Amino acid sequence: MKRSAILWGVLLLLVVMTMGVWGAVVELSRPGQLRVTFLNVGQGDAILIESPTRRQVLIDGGRDRAVLRELGAVMPWWDRSIDVVIATHPDADHVGGLFEVLARYEVQTIFQSGVQNDTLQTESLLSAVSRERSNGAEERLARRGQIIDIGGGAYIQILFPDRDVSGLETNTASIVMRVVYGDTAFLLNGDSPKTIEEYLVLLDGVHLKSNVLKAGHHGSDTSSAISFVGYVSPEWAVFSRGCDNTYGHPHQEVVDLMKRFEIATKDTCLDGRVSFTSDGKSVLAK
Numbered sequence: 001m002k003r004s005a006i007l008w009g010v011l012l013l014l015v016v017m018t019m020g021v022w023g024a025v026v027e028l029s030r031p032g033q034l035r036v037t038f039l040n041v042g043q044g045d046a047i048l049i050e051s052p053t054r055r056q057v058l059i060d061g062g063r064d065r066a067v068l069r070e071l072g073a074v075m076p077w078w079d080r081s082i083d084v085v086i087a088t089h090p091d092a093d094h095v096g097g098l099f100e101v102l103a104r105y106e107v108q109t110i111f112q113s114g115v116q117n118d119t120l121q122t123e124s125l126l127s128a129v130s131r132e133r134s135n136g137a138e139e140r141l142a143r144r145g146q147i148i149d150i151g152g153g154a155y156i157q158i159l160f161p162d163r164d165v166s167g168l169e170t171n172t173a174s175i176v177m178r179v180v181y182g183d184t185a186f187l188l189n190g191d192s193p194k195t196i197e198e199y200l201v202l203l204d205g206v207h208l209k210s211n212v213l214k215a216g217h218h219g220s221d222t223s224s225a226i227s228f229v230g231y232v233s234p235e236w237a238v239f240s241r242g243c244d245n246t247y248g249h250p251h252q253e254v255v256d257l258m259k260r261f262e263i264a265t266k267d268t269c270l271d272g273r274v275s276f277t278s279d280g281k282s283v284l285a286k
């Protein structure tokens with residue numbers, strides 16, 4: 001009796017282990033696909049990009065430890081490294097969780113805009129970055145014209161800053177980028193305001209075209225200039241925001257603009273974690 005109980009226990013353990021292995025195989029068997037996931041971190045941004053060759057890029061880390069729970073749910077359990085971290089700008093809702101990420105994951109390259117903020121989060125981030133650098137990580141300033149190769153033909157194109165932004169207001173200094181794979185693209189813009197969006201319309205015009213736009217500044221009416229949204233002309237706009245935000249994000253004006261342009265919206269408050277996959281030809285929302 002006791003022996004059969006042990007046998008059943010061993011059998012159960014084997015079944016659980018087999019399921020774990022198959023889960024990992026399924027996780028790795030998406031060849032040729034790019035996945036972009038807007039993590040559910042409350043009011044803030046944290047976006048994980050997984051390239052067709054499984055390289056990982058984390059853009060911002062939300063305001064607290066919520067990002068760790070989300071990364072744990074999306075990344076394979078054995079994976080403790082992230083190839084590239086991009087901090088769009090050093091406001092708490094973007095970098096508050098990043099030092100937790102740097103403490104727990106091995107990161108190869110860290111991009112930032114070069115602007116600083118006198119907050120505790122910035123200080124914690126700076127010390128976490130210098131610790132990561134002493135472990136061999138490379139720190140770089142993001143500048144227009146840079147192309148970050150993420151494998152399998154996918155790349156990140158930096159659109160802004162095109163200058164030294166150390167004296168600018170933090171939102172204005174946000175890194176703006178396009179994640180490109182084949183004919184598809186995602187436009188990610190931190191909390192970049194309308195003035196910068198309109199400037200990018202002048203510089204890039206129709207080359208801004210993307211399948212998915214992260215509505216700037218969590219759907220605030222300080223972003224999403226009509227001309228910018230028109231040139232990006234996305235199928236989807238994503239509001240990365242918490243239900244509990246006191247700013248009223250997304251603002252009605254921005255919600256109405258998306259409706260007027262017949263752009264479908266996803267919202268991390270209403271939808272939770274929002275994921276898109278691209279095969280290089282079209283983008284599917286999950």
Ligand SMILES: [Zn+2]
Nearest residue numbers: 044093191217
């Ligand atoms: Zn923000």
